Amino acid sequence: MEIALRIPSEVSLIEEVVELVARHCFAGWDPSRRVQFRFRVALSEALANAMVYGNGQEPALHVEVRAECLPDALHIHVTDEGPGFDPASVRDPVMPDDLELPCGRGLFLIRNLMDDVRFTPPGNSICMTLRRT
């Protein structure tokens, strides 16, 4: 099963899109509350990154979400229309001096909540994998 959406860069849409994709991916499956939480936070985060940092919150630019629901795993692809970035340049935000920074935790959360995270060059497309077991 697969679902694909193309949405404008409006952060007010994120919650609705997350629920729509979650309903599709969890159909016929009864994941734990923890798995559902990890999925929702990571997808919300990826959408926010794509809209805010990738597309600069320009509503004319779109974000594509594609979810592949396979028997062993979910693969969620989120792609923006921005120039991309180097994910290796983003440092973890957990050093004591960084704790009071108001941003910089999004990618860190995704990496810690999903089972696998990959970027496609030039860095404007992320593929997040959540295994079913």
Added chain:
Amino acid sequence: MAFTTSKHPTGVLIVEVEGQLIVGNRQELKATIQQALDNGERKLLVDFAKTGYIDSSGLGALVSISKKVREQGGELRLSGLNEDLRSLFELTKLDTLFAIADDTAQALVGF
């Protein structure tokens, strides 16, 4: 998504986060807290008992709010985080930055 405020008899302003705290509504929470500070409130408790999930923008908003409350001589506490929500604070080490109580009753002790 909504923020409900209520004043406890002890003088603590309780802000309940219903639904999600994410990039789409974090400014609303910041504005709610700023309004409370402008009204002279200095003891603030944000309760997450009715919260689904928080994203990094929501966490960032709480960091900003915490700083602002401290700068104005106030105190901010958090409560009602379930296991999943608490794990976000632990992952990001923000559990070391905030006073986190299991529930509002515990948070109000000694506030």
